[in-house]
Structures are given as C-alpha cells and as structure tokens.
Amino acid sequence: MFILNQQIHKCRNHPERKAHNICHNCKSYFCSDCLDEGAIFYYCKEEECQLKLNEEIYYSTNPVFCPKCMEDTTSETTNNLVSINGFGFVLGGKSNICPICNSYIQNKYFALFFIPIFKIGEYRIKNISVNYKISGSNKQFISRKVKKPKE
Numbered sequence: 001m002f003i004l005n006q007q008i009h010k011c012r013n014h015p016e017r018k019a020h021n022i023c024h025n026c027k028s029y030f031c032s033d034c035l036d037e038g039a040i041f042y043y044c045k046e047e048e049c050q051l052k053l054n055e056e057i058y059y060s061t062n063p064v065f066c067p068k069c070m071e072d073t074t075s076e077t078t079n080n081l082v083s084i085n086g087f088g089f090v091l092g093g094k095s096n097i098c099p100i101c102n103s104y105i106q107n108k109y110f111a112l113f114f115i116p117i118f119k120i121g122e123y124r125i126k127n128i129s130v131n132y133k134i135s136g137s138n139k140q141f142i143s144r145k146v147k148k149p150k151e
C-alpha cells in the first residue's frame with residue numbers, strides 16, 4: 001500500500017488527526033481508527049464503503065467471478081493446458097484486469113516447442129487464493145471463455 005504525505009491530509013472525522021490513508025470508495029482521507037483494511041485497499045466506516053470492503057474481501061478469497069465478468073464470458077473453460085515438451089496449449093498475455101473480482105484476460109495458444117503458433121481464444125482467468133485450495137486439487141485458477149464481440 002502506498003503511504004500518503006501525512007503532513008498535508010487530515011482525517012475527515014478528526015480534523016486534529018493526520019490522515020493514515022484514503023478510503024478506496026469515497027476517496028476521503030481518514031486516520032487509522034476510521035479505516036478498515038481490505039485485501040488490497042482501505043475503506044472507511046460509511047455503510048456504502050463497508051459494502052465495498054466486504055465485496056473486495058469476498059472476491060479476493062472466493063474463486064468466483066463478479067457479475068460483469070460472468071456476463072462477458074461463457075461457461076467454457078481453458079480445459080487442461082497439457083503441454084508435453086513444449087508441445088500443446090499455453091496461456092499468454094495479461095490484460096483487462098477487473099477492478100472488482102481481480103480476474104484478467106489471457107490468450108490461449110497452441111504452442112510448438114514452447115513457441116505460441118496460433119491463438120485459440122481469449123479467456124478470463126482468476127487465480128485461486130491460497131486460502132481456498134480445494135484439497136487434492138492442484139488447480140491454480142478458474143477460467144471462462146470471453147464472448148466474441150458483437151458485430
């Protein structure tokens with residue numbers, strides 16, 4: 001987390017106190033007593049900001065996509081990325097990181113000797129948090145195929 005120049009900003013609720021950080025939702029400055037720490041950002045005690053805090057924690061600990069990412073994808077997954085001696089399927093690139101569920105888009109390629117030969121499709125990928133490892137599974141991520149853009 002970035003540290004603010006604490007000389008300049010004061011807590012919105014306590015004008016006499018230096019701000020500790022900014023609420024990620026309402027963008028106001030608060031002291032450490034007035035902030036809760038999420039998985040990535042800080043949030044203040046306002047009801048709306050607390051909802052965002054809960055959302056951030058929910059999506060960072062559960063292997064689920066947010067409604068928007070569900071909407072943009074189909075239930076088709078990358079399947080097994082079998083790659084034997086560099087011959088098979090690989091994922092590459094990383095773009096369109098979702099600010100809500102932290103998933104991102106990767107391309108699936110057919111590869112020969114580790115060199116991507118052609119693109120097969122785009123998938124939204126979300127890493128599975130270490131807190132949520134399904135026992136006996138070594139799955140690192142969940143995936144959904146990105147819908148073709150409408151013509």
Ligand SMILES: [Zn+2]
Nearest residue numbers: 023026044049
């Ligand atoms: Zn707030």
Ligand SMILES: [Zn+2]
Nearest residue numbers: 011014031034
């Ligand atoms: Zn305060």
Ligand SMILES: [Zn+2]
Nearest residue numbers: 066069098101
């Ligand atoms: Zn999302």
